[in-house]
Amino acid sequence: MITKFTPHIIFLLFISTFASAQDHVCGVVHPTDPAVIESVQAIEEHTQEWILEQQNSATTREIITIPVVVHVIWYDESEKFSELEIQAQIDGLTADFRKMNENRFTIPEEFQPLAADVEIEFCLATVTENGQETNGIIYKYTDQLNIGTSSNGIKRIHYDQHGGSDAWNTNDYINIWVGQMENFEGLATFPGTAPVPEEDGIVIDPDFFGFFCSTSNGSSHGRTLTHEMGHFLNLRHIWGTNSGSGNCDSDDFVSDTPRQDISSKGCPTHPQESCGSNNMFMNYMDYTDDACLSMFTHGQKMRMLATLAPAGPRGSLRNSNGCDKMRDKSLSLNPDKILIYPNPAADCIHIDLDLDADTDMRMEIFNSIGQPVYSSRIFAKDLRTFDVSRFSNGVYFIYFETNSNGASKKMVIERR
Numbered sequence: 001m002i003t004k005f006t007p008h009i010i011f012l013l014f015i016s017t018f019a020s021a022q023d024h025v026c027g028v029v030h031p032t033d034p035a036v037i038e039s040v041q042a043i044e045e046h047t048q049e050w051i052l053e054q055q056n057s058a059t060t061r062e063i064i065t066i067p068v069v070v071h072v073i074w075y076d077e078s079e080k081f082s083e084l085e086i087q088a089q090i091d092g093l094t095a096d097f098r099k100m101n102e103n104r105f106t107i108p109e110e111f112q113p114l115a116a117d118v119e120i121e122f123c124l125a126t127v128t129e130n131g132q133e134t135n136g137i138i139y140k141y142t143d144q145l146n147i148g149t150s151s152n153g154i155k156r157i158h159y160d161q162h163g164g165s166d167a168w169n170t171n172d173y174i175n176i177w178v179g180q181m182e183n184f185e186g187l188a189t190f191p192g193t194a195p196v197p198e199e200d201g202i203v204i205d206p207d208f209f210g211f212f213c214s215t216s217n218g219s220s221h222g223r224t225l226t227h228e229m230g231h232f233l234n235l236r237h238i239w240g241t242n243s244g245s246g247n248c249d250s251d252d253f254v255s256d257t258p259r260q261d262i263s264s265k266g267c268p269t270h271p272q273e274s275c276g277s278n279n280m281f282m283n284y285m286d287y288t289d290d291a292c293l294s295m296f297t298h299g300q301k302m303r304m305l306a307t308l309a310p311a312g313p314r315g316s317l318r319n320s321n322g323c324d325k326m327r328d329k330s331l332s333l334n335p336d337k338i339l340i341y342p343n344p345a346a347d348c349i350h351i352d353l354d355l356d357a358d359t360d361m362r363m364e365i366f367n368s369i370g371q372p373v374y375s376s377r378i379f380a381k382d383l384r385t386f387d388v389s390r391f392s393n394g395v396y397f398i399y400f401e402t403n404s405n406g407a408s409k410k411m412v413i414e415r416r
């Protein structure tokens with residue numbers, strides 16, 4: 001049900017969010033400045049109106065690709081992520097948004113029809129603000145602990161002069177800063193809430209950044225970034241601001257996410273009930289462990305698309321030239337350009353074929369003595385993450401074949 005909120009009601013709904021206790025996991029910034037509250041109200045009205053318009057008009061959609069720049073502000077050598085690791089994290093983010101995540105098959109049956117391909121992709125910037133070529137990554141050493149935490153009211157991580165890194169034009173790029181934070185895994189600015197454009201973006205603590213697709217690496221699959229990107233594109237927590245006292249008043253302004261009375265933890269088994277319905281704890285906007293998060297809904301997709309609509313608060317991002325000069329891609333499979341990460345893997349892998357076109361192809365996996373253990377017809381573009389939990393420890397060869405050529409890559413499965 002889409003409700004047309006009056007500004008007054010919107011105001012009250014937002015007021016309730018300011019009273020919420022500080023999140024343990026995610027530090028989204030709720031505004032207190034009346035001018036910011038007003039801007040958030042205006043954005044909410046636009047969002048509701050845009051969604052309503054879409055229901056009455058048949059539109060052909062396009063895939064929106066948004067350039068990102070990753071500022072790695074490292075204190076410890078271990079926080080200096082490689083280009084490969086960062087690429088895999090951004091591709092993993094895209095996989096979640098395109099419903100190509102390895103665990104999409106675990107979505108409970110009752111929620112499967114609600115799971116959406118959000119049709120938004122993210123690319124590491126290939127062109128700087130000044131038209132120079134770039135890999136979209138900035139590395140900076142810092143000698144300050146918890147650079148992502150404010151000090152004397154200054155958000156240091158966003159500024160060169162305070163030991164962080166200046167944002168690239170926030171109209172054209174999504175800025176993602178990776179740096180230590182004292183209390184949060186990640187935080188993001190809702191549309192219309194950044195005090196200054198230079199502080200608009202996402203901050204992720206290095207412990208929760210990267211596409212760690214392995215149970216031996218704890219619970220992180222890089223989905224802190226998926227969650228924060230949801231906030232950046234105007235999604236709220238799935239439980240609203242309900243605090244678990246049986247109160248279900250607060251909503252997330254999304255019609256197809258069931259109300260929930262509090263955030264989830266760990267990896268619950270379905271069903272978990274609250275507010276008279278089953279909890280959608282596997283939604284990226286809950287606090288469930290990464291491995292058990294698997295979907296956005298159609299309603300959430302519409303909110304995000306409203307944010308990126310031409311007249312939306314982040315509409316300028318869709319016209320950015322930040323990824324215009326794409327990396328050299330090819331039409332044929334080249335083993336040197338196929339990215340498989342992590343390798344060794346335990347439960348899933350990220351595959352990037354670096355192809356220029358969506359190609360109809362075959363993927364076959366052979367064990368170390370050449371026996372076929374998996375075979376499937378696939379579209380190259382569907383290959384973002386792949387579940388390997390069914391394979392036992394050992395060395396495998398993945399063979400990719402298109403109509404014109406083939407290439408093989410070694411994959412190691414290693415579980416302790």
Ligand SMILES: [Zn+2]
Nearest residue numbers: 026028227237
């Ligand atoms: Zn959050």
